[in-house]
Amino acid sequence: MKPAVFSYLRPTNLQQALNYLEEYGEDSKILSGGQSLIPTMNMRLSAPAYLIDISRIKELNYIRQDGDFLAVGALTKHKDIEHSDLVKEVCPLLAEAIKWVGHAQIRNRGTVGGSIAHGDPSAELPCVLTALRGEIVIANVDGSEEVLVPEEFFLTYMLTSLQPDQMVKEVRFPIISKQCRSAFVEVARRHGDFGLAMVAAVVDLNEDGSLSNVKIAVGGVNPTPTVLEEVEHYLVGKKLTDNVLEHVSTLTEESVDPETDLHGTAEYRRELAAKLTVRAIKIAVERAKEGEKHVQ
Amino acid sequence: MSNKVQVEITINGKIVQKEVEPRLLLTDFIRDECNHTGTHLGCEHGVCGACTILLDNEPVRGCLMFAVQADGSEIQTVESLKNADGTLNVLQQSFSDNHALQCGFCTPGFLMTLTHFLEDHQNPSEKEIREAISGNLCRCTGYANIIKAVQQAAKTLQNEEMNHSVISAQ
Numbered sequence: 001m002k003p004a005v006f007s008y009l010r011p012t013n014l015q016q017a018l019n020y021l022e023e024y025g026e027d028s029k030i031l032s033g034g035q036s037l038i039p040t041m042n043m044r045l046s047a048p049a050y051l052i053d054i055s056r057i058k059e060l061n062y063i064r065q066d067g068d069f070l071a072v073g074a075l076t077k078h079k080d081i082e083h084s085d086l087v088k089e090v091c092p093l094l095a096e097a098i099k100w101v102g103h104a105q106i107r108n109r110g111t112v113g114g115s116i117a118h119g120d121p122s123a124e125l126p127c128v129l130t131a132l133r134g135e136i137v138i139a140n141v142d143g144s145e146e147v148l149v150p151e152e153f154f155l156t157y158m159l160t161s162l163q164p165d166q167m168v169k170e171v172r173f174p175i176i177s178k179q180c181r182s183a184f185v186e187v188a189r190r191h192g193d194f195g196l197a198m199v200a201a202v203v204d205l206n207e208d209g210s211l212s213n214v215k216i217a218v219g220g221v222n223p224t225p226t227v228l229e230e231v232e233h234y235l236v237g238k239k240l241t242d243n244v245l246e247h248v249s250t251l252t253e254e255s256v257d258p259e260t261d262l263h264g265t266a267e268y269r270r271e272l273a274a275k276l277t278v279r280a281i282k283i284a285v286e287r288a289k290e291g292e293k294h295v296q
Numbered sequence: 297m298s299n300k301v302q303v304e305i306t307i308n309g310k311i312v313q314k315e316v317e318p319r320l321l322l323t324d325f326i327r328d329e330c331n332h333t334g335t336h337l338g339c340e341h342g343v344c345g346a347c348t349i350l351l352d353n354e355p356v357r358g359c360l361m362f363a364v365q366a367d368g369s370e371i372q373t374v375e376s377l378k379n380a381d382g383t384l385n386v387l388q389q390s391f392s393d394n395h396a397l398q399c400g401f402c403t404p405g406f407l408m409t410l411t412h413f414l415e416d417h418q419n420p421s422e423k424e425i426r427e428a429i430s431g432n433l434c435r436c437t438g439y440a441n442i443i444k445a446v447q448q449a450a451k452t453l454q455n456e457e458m459n460h461s462v463i464s465a466q
Contacts, residue, residue, distance in 0.1 A: 001340040001341070002319065002321070002324075003319045003321075004319065005299075005317070005319055006318055006319055007299045007318065008299070008301055008318035008362075008364050010364075031365075034360055034361060034362075034365070035342065035357075035360055038321075038342070038359075038360045038361070038362070039341035039342050039360065041319075042321075042340050042341050042359070043341060051318065051362075053364070053365060055365065079354075102431070103345070103430055103431025104355065104409075104428070104431060105345065105348055105355045105356055105357050105409065105431045106342065106357070106360075106431070108351075108354045108355060108356050109356050109357070109360065109361070190430075191427070191430040192430050192431055
């Protein structure tokens with residue numbers, strides 16, 4: 001299990017990286033943390049002729065508040081998200097989800113841009129970004145930028161709309177209102193494994209205890225992370241009763257189309273997605289009632 | 297191949313300068329180029345944790361990095377752990393005392409993960425220890441003895457620190 005031969009390029013700024021991408025295009029791959037790319041290269045599932053190591057481009061490593069968004073540079077490592085007070089303050093959903101990304105050893109190397117560009121439907125960050133209706137900022141070689149929403153960016157399993165000469169530059173998580181509460185739940189075979197199913201949920205409560213402003217996305221059970229639109233619409237104005245939750249469960253099962261693999265059957269994953277959706281909503285509502293912003 | 301790259305990597309305090317193929321994994325650099333064979337390679341795709349090393353004092357998977365990426369970095373491997381007189385350090389001795397290893401293949405990875413963990417966890421709970429070692433697989437011990445070893449090591453280190461502060465206060 002050793003990777004195939006490649007040439008190594010180490011740009012020191014974004015423009016240089018984009019120039020390399022323009023020159024080598026489909027023969028090249030961007031290397032940032034390498035925590036998804038290198039396993040596929042070790043297994044020879046991927047054998048790019050050129051690796052463009054962008055990990056030393058300092059200008060892409062930041063976490064900052066930018067208006068109504070939490071802007072995260074593509075080269076920000078998972079561990080930096082995990083230890084950021086700003087993330088805990090303005091995006092507790094992301095702070096809760098990040099602990100589910102791999103293991104500490106992986107989070108020490110893996111990057112936010114890498115996780116998004118990899119487009120794995122079982123990954124946590126795409127699920128959170130989809131639930132929050134975030135944005136992906138893409139850099140073009142001519143210096144222009146494009147801003148895409150998750151539905152435009154994630155096309156199917158491991159496939160995004162990113163062109164060979166484009167690069168993810170920034171990921172933007174909308175900052176939700178202070179009264180909103182969120183929850184991220186996941187089931188994996190072992191701690192740190194890819195999730196069989198995961199749900200990110202945001203809710204707000206009206207004064208009478210009914211729900212408003214519901215945002216839910218599910219990951220691991222469709223070719224891309226998916227907003228549960230029908231569940232969101234259904235829940236607005238409702239209080240959580242057993243009947244309501246049962247209907248949420250049914251709607252969720254109808255919205256997902258998982259596949260059977262080594263780790264679980266399609267039926268199991270479908271039921272899991274429904275159970276986790278109910279669980280995430282219950283936890284978020286519980287937190288909203290307590291009025292405490294949840295940060296572990 | 298003619299596309300070799302010059303790297304300078306500090307490994308266990310010693311600067312190593314070599315020309316390497318870009319595709320050389322950091323673990324293979326450590327084992328084959330530097331002859332530090334304590335770092336083990338298990339799965340070679342980032343699952344088992346046997347190859348865990350400290351890169352600039354943070355635990356990372358050696359098999360999920362190319363040596364060229366570590367250019368300019370400092371690396372510590374299991375060989376760096378022993379005391380100056382060659383005896384086992386506190387964590388290693390605790391592993392030995394508690395039978396926290398049987399075949400020993402996974403042990404270097406556990407030791408490096410836990411070396412970092414014990415730096416910021418002086419009195420860890422069992423839950424914290426279990427979470428800390430969740431990225432390292434052991435097929436022999438069932439983990440129970442590893443947890444005992446970490447608890448003993450944490451206690452010993454705490455006592456050593458207390459004795460040390462008493463001595464410096466005197």
